[in-house]
Amino acid sequence: MTPQPFGARLEGVTLRYRRDDAPALDNLDLTIRPGVITGLLGRNGAGKSTLAALLAGWRRPIAGRVLVGPAGALEDPFENTWTATGTQLVRESGDHWEGTAARDTLAFHAEVRPSWDADLAEHLVGLFGLDVGTHPERLSRGQRSALGIVVGLASRAPLTILDESYLGLDAAHRYAFYDVLLADYAEHPRTIVLSSHLIGEVERLFEDVVILDRGRVLLAESADDVRGRGVTLTGPAADVARVAGDRPVLARQQLGSTTQVTLDGALSADEHAAARAAGLDVGGVSVQDLFVHLTGGAGAAPATEEER
Amino acid sequence: MFDGPEPIYVQIAAWVRTQILAGDLADGDQVMSTTQLSTTFRLNPATAAKAYAGLVDEGLLVKRRGIGMFVADGARDALLAEHRRTFYTDVLDPALDRAALLGIPVDELVDHIRGHARTTPGGDPR
Amino acid sequence: MTTTTPDRTATARATFVAAAERRATSAVTWNLVGATWWIGAWFWAIYVAVLALQAAVPLLGGDTELRSAAGSFTAPWIFLFVMGIVLLAQMSRLHLVAGGTRRTLVHGEWRAAAIIAVTFGAAGWLLLALVDLVVRALGHDVRPVDGILVTSGSGTWLALLAHVLASGVLFTTGVLVGHVYRRLGGWRGTLALPLTLLPAAVALAAFEVAGGDGPLVLGAPAWLVVLIGGAIGWLLAAWGTWLVVRDAPVE
Numbered sequence: 001m002t003p004q005p006f007g008a009r010l011e012g013v014t015l016r017y018r019r020d021d022a023p024a025l026d027n028l029d030l031t032i033r034p035g036v037i038t039g040l041l042g043r044n045g046a047g048k049s050t051l052a053a054l055l056a057g058w059r060r061p062i063a064g065r066v067l068v069g070p071a072g073a074l075e076d077p078f079e080n081t082w083t084a085t086g087t088q089l090v091r092e093s094g095d096h097w098e099g100t101a102a103r104d105t106l107a108f109h110a111e112v113r114p115s116w117d118a119d120l121a122e123h124l125v126g127l128f129g130l131d132v133g134t135h136p137e138r139l140s141r142g143q144r145s146a147l148g149i150v151v152g153l154a155s156r157a158p159l160t161i162l163d164e165s166y167l168g169l170d171a172a173h174r175y176a177f178y179d180v181l182l183a184d185y186a187e188h189p190r191t192i193v194l195s196s197h198l199i200g201e202v203e204r205l206f207e208d209v210v211i212l213d214r215g216r217v218l219l220a221e222s223a224d225d226v227r228g229r230g231v232t233l234t235g236p237a238a239d240v241a242r243v244a245g246d247r248p249v250l251a252r253q254q255l256g257s258t259t260q261v262t263l264d265g266a267l268s269a270d271e272h273a274a275a276r277a278a279g280l281d282v283g284g285v286s287v288q289d290l291f292v293h294l295t296g297g298a299g300a301a302p303a304t305e306e307e308r
Numbered sequence: 309m310f311d312g313p314e315p316i317y318v319q320i321a322a323w324v325r326t327q328i329l330a331g332d333l334a335d336g337d338q339v340m341s342t343t344q345l346s347t348t349f350r351l352n353p354a355t356a357a358k359a360y361a362g363l364v365d366e367g368l369l370v371k372r373r374g375i376g377m378f379v380a381d382g383a384r385d386a387l388l389a390e391h392r393r394t395f396y397t398d399v400l401d402p403a404l405d406r407a408a409l410l411g412i413p414v415d416e417l418v419d420h421i422r423g424h425a426r427t428t429p430g431g432d433p434r
Numbered sequence: 435m436t437t438t439t440p441d442r443t444a445t446a447r448a449t450f451v452a453a454a455e456r457r458a459t460s461a462v463t464w465n466l467v468g469a470t471w472w473i474g475a476w477f478w479a480i481y482v483a484v485l486a487l488q489a490a491v492p493l494l495g496g497d498t499e500l501r502s503a504a505g506s507f508t509a510p511w512i513f514l515f516v517m518g519i520v521l522l523a524q525m526s527r528l529h530l531v532a533g534g535t536r537r538t539l540v541h542g543e544w545r546a547a548a549i550i551a552v553t554f555g556a557a558g559w560l561l562l563a564l565v566d567l568v569v570r571a572l573g574h575d576v577r578p579v580d581g582i583l584v585t586s587g588s589g590t591w592l593a594l595l596a597h598v599l600a601s602g603v604l605f606t607t608g609v610l611v612g613h614v615y616r617r618l619g620g621w622r623g624t625l626a627l628p629l630t631l632l633p634a635a636v637a638l639a640a641f642e643v644a645g646g647d648g649p650l651v652l653g654a655p656a657w658l659v660v661l662i663g664g665a666i667g668w669l670l671a672a673w674g675t676w677l678v679v680r681d682a683p684v685e
Contacts, residue, residue, distance in 0.1 A: 053683070053684065056530075056684075057530075057535075058530060058683060058684035059683040059684070060681070060683070079535050079536055079537060079680075079681075080535070081451045081454050081455050081458075081535055081537075081538070082447065082450070082451050082454075084530075084533045084534065084535050085450075085451075085454045085533045086533075087533065088531075088533065089531065090531075095527050095528060095531045096528070097524055097525065097528045098524055099520075099524055100469070100524075105528065108461060108465060108528055108529075108532055109531075109532045111457060111460075111461040111465075111532075112457055112458050112461045112529070112532040112533050112534055113532060113533055114450075114453070114454060114457070151531075155532075155533070157533070
């Protein structure tokens with residue numbers, strides 16, 4: 001049977017690694033839509049990897065519920081053959097079979113995964129120039145990442161989670177990965193969760209975006225909505241200031257007499273007309289910029305996000 | 309491609325409209341599939357589909373089940389008519405407002421238009 | 435799935451899950467057996483060479499009495515103990531990454547232990563029997579060192595039983611020790627050794643009793659002592675493995 005894409009829901013999920021630690025995930029509620037490519041973003045320690053481990057049934061929360069499965073039939077993924085068979089998590093570390101040739105790692109996956117596509121695996125091995133005769137621990141970081149990508153895509157799992165797993169690839173191979181991911185996703189629709197620090201590079205791949213911060217969901221919505229959350233105005237400083245009024249400024253850039261400000265929130269029709277009458281360029285905000293702002297990155301204007 | 313500030317699906321739709329308007333896509337021509345769009349420009353297939361859905365709603369594209377997406381009959385004429393309708397309000401009026409702001413006399417503008425038309429293929433020199 | 439009736443969906447799912455569990459279990463089983471024998475081939479080559487040397491040196495020195503391979507008959511067991519630790523450290527995470535569960539991992543280990551016990555136990559026993567045969571053919575005597583483990587006379591089948599059980603117990607104990615180290619870390623894993631080595635200790639103590647000169651427990655025959663001691667040790671190790679693995683997180 002052709003596996004249906006898996007969705008996921010987390011309800012009030014809390015997880016601590018040690019009793020006295022701050023929670024890695026703190027009373028988290030989140031829905032991941034089936035069949036969609038979701039970008040999972042957050043700074044280091046925000047809880048991305050913990051969330052991924054919960055979805056894959058690698059861990060159990062200390063409170064709350066984790067549910068995974070095809071639409072309308074979500075289940076607890078812990079020790080659940082049905083969901084485990086349909087979930088593939090690849091971490092940056094790779095989790096390969098060490099001490100034996102890389103091809104043995106692929107062979108093991110092929111034995112266990114019902115949806116494994118050996119032809120795709122072979123194609124990807126060639127694409128990344130992967131030497132499958134070498135032990136994974138002796139491969140370069142890039143090659144280990146590539147081995148993880150082969151596993152992640154060839155498993156064709158209804159829920160595929162790639163947790164920073166392509167960071168080790170060089171730029172050329174990363175773009176090759178994006179291309180093959182999109183092509184295979186189009187042919188075999190499934191749920192894909194991508195977490196990455198290279199937001200600018202991958203944000204156009206996302207249909208949905210989830211931003212985590214200190215174990216909580218800061219934002220979970222469609223990528224288009226994220227881009228519509230802010231607006232950039234570019235033009236002469238005085239005109240920009242007049243149109244911007246006293247709206248919260250997310251970022252400001254000055255280039256000679258030209259100013260570019262990124263404002264929180266969309267413009268009203270009147271404001272839009274005023275901006276165009278003043279000859280200002282009006283644009284959206286990139287996911288990257290919004291992410292940096294929301295998570296309190298360097299250079300961000302005073303946060304006004306506390307009310308959210 | 310599609311690196312502009314508007315939502316990506318809006319940019320894709322604008323790009324297809326421009327192609328139709330320029331005659332690069334004639335009535336009845338097949339356009340790229342959403343998968344082709346997605347892989348060619350490295351963007352989410354749903355984004356491409358959203359752009360096409362808008363164009364179908366506008367009547368510029370038609371979907372033929374199992375075959376693909378095609379430029380609708382009369383799409384170029386419809387676009388031309390629409391652009392003519394909004395040309396003054398959307399394009400010329402803001403430019404004239406700007407000219408007034410800069411203190412450019414109307415005669416100078418008229419001269420410029422005549423001169424520009426003379427150097428533009430298909431322009432009317434009168 | 436959504437278009438089928440609930441009944442058929444449940445059946446299809448049960449079939450799918452059963453097949454997936456079979457696949458996952460057998461992947462663990464045969465990869466463990468394969469890796470153990472793959473590395474085991476090296477082990478046997480060295481072991482045979484050592485045995486030959488042990489036999490040859492005293493013979494050349496003019497000894498007429500041989501201690502057989504008494505000094506090294508436990509070597510395959512130690513080898514299996516180490517393999518249990520090493521292989522599971524490598525395979526546990528891979529198995530869960532590939533979509534297996536803790537249950538299929540442990541079931542695969544149990545089956546692998548049984549197959550390895552029979553094949554390794556028989557091979558170890560056969561080799562010792564062969565050495566004895568050669569030594570006797572050359573006109574020398576073989577002095578029994580540990581009653582149950584000589585391969586001649588009435589002890590032959592008992593020795594085979596002991597070899598098979600010891601192989602299974604030692605491999606499974608290695609698996610248990612490996613899992614406990616993974617779960618608890620280096621310090622606490624080491625502190626837990628008295629407990630995690632218990633299954634092997636129980637079995638080996640029973641073999642000692644059965645092979646010794648002292649009175650047997652409640653007058654039970656030696657083979658029964660070996661069987662019960664080995665079985666208890668094996669079950670302890672297998673059960674302990676499940677206790678440690680069943681809710682272990684993937685680090």
